[in-house]
Amino acid sequence: MLQGFLRNNKNKFVVILIVSISLILGVSISNGYRNNKLYNKQTVMAKEYLESGNYNQAIESYETALTMKNSDKELLSIGLAEAYIGNNEYDKALEILRGHYEIDTGRIIKEKIEEVTLRKADYEYEKIISCGDVYFSNEEYDKAILEYENAKKIKSKEVVAYKKIGESYVNMKSYTLAKEELLEGLTITNNEELIDALKLVESYIMKQQYDSLMTKAKEFVYQENYEDAILQYKEAIILIPKETQGYIELAEIYTSRKRYEEAISLLAGINNEIYNEDIRRIYEKAVDLKEEEIKIQEALKELYDALESDKSRQFFFPERGY
Incomplete structure (x- = not known):
């Protein structure tokens, strides 16, 4: 009888234990399911906010x-x-990623850190360039250059900053500095865009030199130092053969000094691409004056010959006295 009692109690205990475990498992499974459901809902909601641009x-x-x-x-x-x-908080993003990487050094998170680091550099570069552009548009070129220089520190192989610094110097008429900047950029980036910009700046430098020569020539003309003026004009023409003003002013000096053949020769050799009405006018004037000079010389020669002829007749046929 005692054994039966014990056996019945043991069976009851087992049943109670099984039921308790089942209840605990059921509650645990239920909680887990509920938590998993909440988690999925939370992650889906976070992703939707992210994709819709609601970053906060x-x-x-x-x-x-x-x-x-x-x-x-x-x-x-x-x-x-x-x-x-999304909020342009790149440092905070990197802080989150690096914090996780300290716990789990996985490949995916490492690549993400590298990606975000590059995106941060792009963002900061564009931000600084935009700031420089504001100064540039306001003609505050010194400040613009400082911003573009800061952009170069972030991405030294990007061509934009070099071009914009070059443009700033050009607008300041500091062509030599513009050339130096573009040469530096070309050396670092090897970008053909800078070659075209460099050619343009070199043309500005040549024009600046040309204008300087023309100014000196005019000063010599004012001083009536025509030979030195001619040398300056010739040098200017050699420097930029397609600029017409040097030909015109040099031809005018030749004409005023009665050096018509030199004026004609100078203007006759001009390329048809730059031939214009002023050049035609001076050329025709030089030709007319030269023809007039020839006629005068011929007339003088005839007069001289006639006088010489009269002298000869007087020598061979002296007048008789009565």
Whole structure:
């Protein structure tokens, strides 16, 4: 009888134990299902906020999801970082990613850190370039150059900053500095865009030198130092053969000094591409004056010959006295 009692109590205990375990498992499974459901809902909501551009709500949702049990820390950290990037908070994004990397040095998170670092550099570069552009548009070229120089420190092989510094110096008429900047950029970037910009700046430098020679020539003309003026004009013409003003002013000096043949020779050799009405006018004037000079010389020669002839007749046939 005692054995039966014990046996019955043992069976009851086993049943109670099984029921208790079942209840605990059921509650655990129910809680797990509920938690998993909440977690999925939270992550879906965070992703929707992120994709819709509601970054502050996305940040809040990702941070909440990260506190939940059995959450995918890596996936959520990446999502949270993207939300911060949406707000242009690159440093905060990198802080999140690096914090996770200290716990789990996985390949995906490492590549994400590298990607965000590059995106941060792009963002800061464009931001500084934009700031420089504002100064440039306001003609504050010194300040613009400082900003572009800062941009070069972030991305030294990007061509934009070099071009914009060159343009700033050109607008300041500091062509030599513009050339130096473009040469530096060309050496570092090897970008053909800078070759075209460099050619343009070199043309500005040549024009500046040309104008300087023309100014000196005019000063010599004012001083009536025509030979030195001619030398300056000739040098200017050699420097930029397609500039017409040097030909015109040199031809005018030749004409005023009655050096018509030199004026004619100079203007006759001009390329048809730059031949214009002023050149034609001076050329025709020089030709007319030369023809007039020839006629005068011929008339003088005839007169001289006639006088000489009269002298000869007087020598051979002297007048008789009565």
